[in-house]
Amino acid sequence: xxxxxxxxxxxxxxxxxxxxxxxxxxxxxxxxxxxxxxxxxxxxxxxxxxxxxxxxxxxxxxxxxxxxxxxxxxxxxxxxxxxxxxxxxxxxxxxxxxxxxxxxxxxxxxxxxxxxxxxxxxxxxxxxxxxxxxxxxxxxxxxxxxxxxxxxxxxxxxxxxxxxxxxxxxxxxxxxxxxxxxxxxxxxxxxxxxxxxxxxxxxxxxxxxxxxxxxxxxxxxxxxxxxxxxxxxxxxxxxxxxxxxxxxxxxxxxxxxxxxxxxxxxxxxxxxxxxxxxxxxxxxxxxxxxxxxxxxxxxxxxxxxxxxxxxxxxxxxxxxx
Numbered sequence: 411x412x413x414x415x416x417x418x419x420x421x422x423x424x425x426x427x428x429x430x431x432x433x434x435x436x437x438x439x440x441x442x443x444x445x446x447x448x449x450x451x452x453x454x455x456x457x458x459x460x461x462x463x464x465x466x467x468x469x470x471x472x473x474x475x476x477x478x479x480x481x482x483x484x485x486x487x488x489x490x491x492x493x494x495x496x497x498x499x500x501x502x503x504x505x506x507x508x509x510x511x512x513x514x515x516x517x518x519x520x521x522x523x524x525x526x527x528x529x530x531x532x533x534x535x536x537x538x539x540x541x542x543x544x545x546x547x548x549x550x551x552x553x554x555x556x557x558x559x560x561x562x563x564x565x566x567x568x569x570x571x572x573x574x575x576x577x578x579x580x581x582x583x584x585x586x587x588x589x590x591x592x593x594x595x596x597x598x599x600x601x602x603x604x605x606x607x608x609x610x611x612x613x614x615x616x617x618x619x620x621x622x623x624x625x626x627x628x629x630x631x632x633x634x635x636x637x638x639x640x641x642x643x644x645x646x647x648x649x650x651x652x653x654x655x656x657x658x659x660x661x662x663x664x665x666x667x668x669x670x671x672x673x674x675x676x677x678x679x680x681x682x683x684x685x686x687x688x689x690x691x692x693x694x695x696x697x698x699x700x701x702x703x704x705x706x707x708x709x710x711x712x713x714x715x716x717x718x719x720x721x722x723x724x725x726x727x728x729x730x731x
Contacts, residue, residue: 450475454503456514457487458703459546460532463559465709466596471588473580485679485703492516507559511543530562544630548637549604553597560593603716611638614727622672630701631675643669666692673726677701697726
């Protein structure tokens with residue numbers, strides 16, 4: 411009986427010891443998990459084009475979490491209103507990357523509510539074309555946006571090195587090294603797109619086609635047109651909240667005929683019904699470009715959109731494809 415009692419006591423002591431060890435391990439594991447979560451540097455980008463910059467700069471850098479403030483199918487932010495979820499995402503961010511150039515009309519609200527938030531303007535020191543903020547559609551200017559974001563993040567890591575390497579267990583120097591490598595790799599790919607646009611421009615001008623005017627249905631295409639030397643007769647502000655009357659469309663048709671407009675460029679995010687109607691009653695041809703403001707979240711999205719646009723330009727200008 412005594413032996414049985416002693417065995418039970420020893421068993422209870424053993425079970426208690428095992429439970430204590432398990433609790434300690436679980437606590438350490440939870441602590442490690444919490445530390446890992448703390449180690450994330452949280453970067454929020456306002457919408458798709460600048461979100462793609464973040465994805466590419468921090469590719470395979472697990473210490474940095476990249477989020478888009480708005481849904482990936484939101485498109486341009488001209489009249490966008492911040493939601494309560496947006497404000498929550500901003501409150502959790504270490505860095506907010508904006509396109510700038512007036513794209514984010516809600517920026518003052520963010521600054522008022524989060525005065526200490528680090529905000530990176532991707533369009534800093536970039537001269538806008540006709541007060542148009544869609545600078546990413548010129549690959550050369552998009553490269554400058556990438557460089558602006560890269561340099562500003564490096565400055566942030568330098569200024570916040572204790573925060574980034576102390577309790578959060580981030581290796582700022584290692585992040586900067588990989589960030590620079592990623593930026594260089596991404597820029598090289600954008601430069602290839604830029605060279606292809608150079609070739610189109612050279613061929614376009616050599617063929618004497620630069621007298622053929624275009625009508626555009628959103629300001630974004632103006633950067634591509636300028637890049638290849640195509641004159642834009644005028645821009646029709648056609649977006650989700652804009653509709654044209656039959657009289658307005660008839661007036662545009664008259665202008666297209668009178669000015670001998672050759673091209674009508676609309677964008678994927680908007681309906682091409684107006685462009686198609688004008689095409690049907692004029693000699694101008696309608697084409698659809700991808701302004702890279704929506705996508706499936708792939709870091710290849712900008713490259714794919716611009717390659718598609720190059721094919722559209724070649725088809726429009728040289729009857730290729």
